[in-house]
Each structure stands twice: as structure tokens, then as C-alpha cells.
Amino acid sequence: MNGLNDCQGRLFLESVALGEVASRFGTPCYVYSRKALTDTYAAFDAAFSGIDHLVCYAVKANSNLAVLNLFARLGSGFDIVSGGELQRVLAAGGDPAKTVFSGVGKSSPEILAALEAGVLCFNVESASELSRIDRVAGEIGRLAPVSLRVNPDVDARTHPYIATGLKDSKFGIPFEEARSLYRRAATLPHLRVVGIDCHIGSQLTETAPFLAALERVLTLTDELAADGIVLEHMDLGGGLGIRYREEVPPDIAEYAGAIRNALAGRPQRLILEPGRFLVGNAGLLLTRVEYLKHGSQRNFAIVDAAMNDLARPALYDAYHAIVPVLRRDGRPRRYEVVGPVCESGDFLGHERDLTVEEGDLLAVLSAGAYGMAMSSNYNTRPRAAEVMVDGGALHLIRERETVVELFSLEKPLP
Numbered sequence: 001m002n003g004l005n006d007c008q009g010r011l012f013l014e015s016v017a018l019g020e021v022a023s024r025f026g027t028p029c030y031v032y033s034r035k036a037l038t039d040t041y042a043a044f045d046a047a048f049s050g051i052d053h054l055v056c057y058a059v060k061a062n063s064n065l066a067v068l069n070l071f072a073r074l075g076s077g078f079d080i081v082s083g084g085e086l087q088r089v090l091a092a093g094g095d096p097a098k099t100v101f102s103g104v105g106k107s108s109p110e111i112l113a114a115l116e117a118g119v120l121c122f123n124v125e126s127a128s129e130l131s132r133i134d135r136v137a138g139e140i141g142r143l144a145p146v147s148l149r150v151n152p153d154v155d156a157r158t159h160p161y162i163a164t165g166l167k168d169s170k171f172g173i174p175f176e177e178a179r180s181l182y183r184r185a186a187t188l189p190h191l192r193v194v195g196i197d198c199h200i201g202s203q204l205t206e207t208a209p210f211l212a213a214l215e216r217v218l219t220l221t222d223e224l225a226a227d228g229i230v231l232e233h234m235d236l237g238g239g240l241g242i243r244y245r246e247e248v249p250p251d252i253a254e255y256a257g258a259i260r261n262a263l264a265g266r267p268q269r270l271i272l273e274p275g276r277f278l279v280g281n282a283g284l285l286l287t288r289v290e291y292l293k294h295g296s297q298r299n300f301a302i303v304d305a306a307m308n309d310l311a312r313p314a315l316y317d318a319y320h321a322i323v324p325v326l327r328r329d330g331r332p333r334r335y336e337v338v339g340p341v342c343e344s345g346d347f348l349g350h351e352r353d354l355t356v357e358e359g360d361l362l363a364v365l366s367a368g369a370y371g372m373a374m375s376s377n378y379n380t381r382p383r384a385a386e387v388m389v390d391g392g393a394l395h396l397i398r399e400r401e402t403v404v405e406l407f408s409l410e411k412p413l414p
């Protein structure tokens with residue numbers, strides 16, 4: 001987790017005490033570091049300097065407008081997977097001409113909106129989608145830029161829920177069918193074939209699967225050139241992992257270096273769609289201990305954040321480090337850190353050794369990616385506030401929801 005520091009037993013993000021964040025904005029609260037976001041983006045972008053490339057931040061990892069706006073200011077493009085994300089990018093000042101539209105289920109209104117906004121390309125995931133984009137583009141007299149998302153049948157060696165590049169996955173176009181679909185795309189009147197795309201999964205901790213996918217993409221690119229289909233870009237997707245616990249993901253220089261070598265001499269522009277890597281270690285979830293329950297078998301620290309705020313532990317059995325905001329002396333006890341939601345799957349961490357008292361604050365680290373973005377209102381819990389730290393300054397970037405807002409769209413029967 002970046003930007004975190006301990007000052008005389010109190011935890012700070014950049015120069016802001018987390019205790020101060022809690023007293024000003026309450027808990028649970030997501031807290032992000034502007035510096036961590038900026039530095040990580042800069043490092044990622046710099047690793048590809050010297051080759052024609054575009055970073056398209058994967059919006060779904062963290063779609064807060066302040067985060068999107070920050071990346072837009074840094075020159076980033078965006079990878080979107082819905083019409084809603086397109087609206088967010090536009091509202092945040094993102095450039096549609098640097099935006100790629102991915103996802104297996106694009107609806108006609110979403111395709112229309114993306115054409116009207118002028119996105120860089122559609123990453124097409126099926127033959128039917130290709131026909132639909134051609135038809136929608138024809139209806140408004142536009143030429144739709146398309147890239148096929150091919151499924152390279154590569155094992156990303158990650159959690160099965162976030163592996164997307166295997167043959168039996170719902171994502172992408174089977175590798176064996178891609179060449180003929182490209183030929184068909186080239187004949188459709190309202191399409192312009194501009195690229196090739198793949199995304200094999202998330203939280204990858206090795207370089208080899210990326211290179212295996214790239215190799216297949218390069219082979220296909222050459223075959224297409226032989227068919228007279230010349231591509232402008234190659235999109236390698238996202239997926240670079242981060243360190244939550246003991247993982248040792250490739251460092252950015254190693255990842256970028258390997259891709260550079262494989263691409264040597266290729267004229268195509270390189271597009272990358274990092275999500276988690278750019279935001280994961282730039283944010284934490286701040287929560288307060290409501291109750292301590294000491295039992296004969298287990299001790300529970302019941303906190304005010306839950307699986308509705310941070311779904312990753314319940315969903316993927318994911319690990320997030322949990323640290324006290326105030327360091328106390330005394331022997332730690334082993335706790336199950338759990339939320340108030342009525343599900344046994346509602347936990348944030350198992351078997352954590354903590355010296356805490358009721359009322360203390362805990363920081364759930366590395367929660368900047370797929371944290372707030374996957375949150376829900378289960379158990380009628382208003383979603384957490386989001387705050388961005390900038391040096392010594394604190395900015396509220398999303399207000400805490402109110403309960404009345406949660407049911408304002410509902411109506412009793414007449």
C-alpha cells in the first residue's frame with residue numbers, strides 16, 4: 001500500500017492522519033492518495049516511453065469522477081464496459097477519442113451512444129455483436145472503428161472468477177474463428193477494422209501468460225496482414241497484479257520490458273488497459289470497531305464496514321491487510337474481522353492478530369481497486385463516503401449516501 005506512514009503510533013496517508021479523516025467524514029470511508037495514483041500512473045506510462053502507446057485506464061476498477069478526472073489530466077485514455085461508464089468518462093472530462101469500449105453484452109443504445117461520442121474503438125466480443133455494430137452505425141451514417149477481442153486460450157493462473165482468457169470463458173472470440181471473422185468485418189460497409197485486442201484476466205502475478213497471449217496476437221496480426229487487413233493498434237488488455245500480501249507480481253519495468261522486446265519493429269500502436277495496478281494500492285477502507293466479542297473458540301472484531309462495502313474477501317476469499325490506525329501496547333489477540341451484514345460470508349479478514357479496543361479505527365489496505373466500485377446497498381446500508389488525500393489536504397469526492405436516498409425510487413402499491 002503506497003503513501004501510508006506511521007507517525008508516533010498514528011497512521012497517516014500522505015500527510016493526513018486517518019483519525020482526522022474519520023472524525024471529519026465518519027466511517028466506513030474509502031480514502032485514496034492523489035500522490036499514489038499520480039506516481040503509479042506516471043511509472044506505468046514511463047515504462048512504455050519510446051514506443052507509441054496509449055494507457056486506457058479500466059474504469060470499472062474505480063470509477064469515481066475525481067479518480068477519472070485525475071487520470072484524464074495525466075493524459076490517460078479509458079477502457080469502458082458500459083454506457084454508464086462512458087457517461088462517467090465524459091462527465092469527468094475524459095477524451096472519447098482515447099476511449100475503448102469492451103464487454104460481451106453491449107446493447108444497441110450503448111453502441112449508439114459510443115458512436116455519437118466518437119470512441120477510439122469497440123472491442124468486439126462476438127460475431128453477433130459485430131453485425132449489430134455495423135447495423136447501428138449504418139442507421140446513423142457512421143463508420144464504427146472495431147477491434148476484435150480474441151481469446152488466446154491462455155491460462156492466466158489467477159482466481160477462476162477473474163480468469164478470462166481460457167477457451168471456455170464467455171469472453172472474446174475463439175482464436176480459431178478470429179481470422180474468418182476479421183475477413184467478414186472487412187466486408188461490412190459501416191465498420192472500419194482498426195485493431196486487435198485481448199484481456200486474459202486480472203491480478204496476474206507472472207509475465208509469461210501475457211507473453212503467451214501477445215505471441216498469439218502477433219501471429220494473428222501477421223496472418224491478417226497477409227489477408228490485406230492491416231491493423232493500427234494492438235491492445236493487450238489489463239491484468240497486471242499488485243501486492244496484497246505475499247504475491248510478487250512482475251515489476252513494471254519487467255512487464256513493460258518483456259512486451260517491448262516482443263513488439264520490437266512492429267508499427268502498430270500499443271494500447272494497455274490497466275485497472276487494479278493503477279488504483280489498488282492507492283486506497284484503503286477506514287472502519288471503526290463497534291464491538292469485540294471474545295469467545296472460547298474465536299474472537300470477533302465487529303466493524304462498521306461489511307461485504308457490501310468491500311466484496312472481495314466474500315467474493316474471492318481475497319486477502320486485505322488490516323492495520324490499527326492507533327498503535328496500542330499490549331499483547332495482540334487473534335480476531336475474525338467481520339461486518340454487521342447477516343451473512344456468514346461477511347468478513348473482511350480471518351485470523352488477524354490485533355491489539356484493539358472497541359471504538360478503535362482499522363484501515364483495510366489495498367482497497368483502491370474493486371472496492372467502492374463493487375459495493376452495494378445490501379442490508380439497506382448506505383454506501384461509504386470517499387475521500388481523496390492530497391498532501392495535507394482532504395477532499396470529499398463522494399458523499400456518504402443517506403437511507404432516504406436508498407429507497408427514494410421505490411413506491412408502495414396504490
Ligand SMILES: *Cc1c(COP(=O)(O)O)cnc(C)c1O
Pocket residue numbers: 058060061079081102103199201202203237238239240273274275276277
Ligand atoms: C477488468 C478489465 C480490465 C482491467 O483489469 P485489471 O486486472 O484491473 O487491470 C481491462 N480490460 C478489460 C476488458 C477488463 O474487463
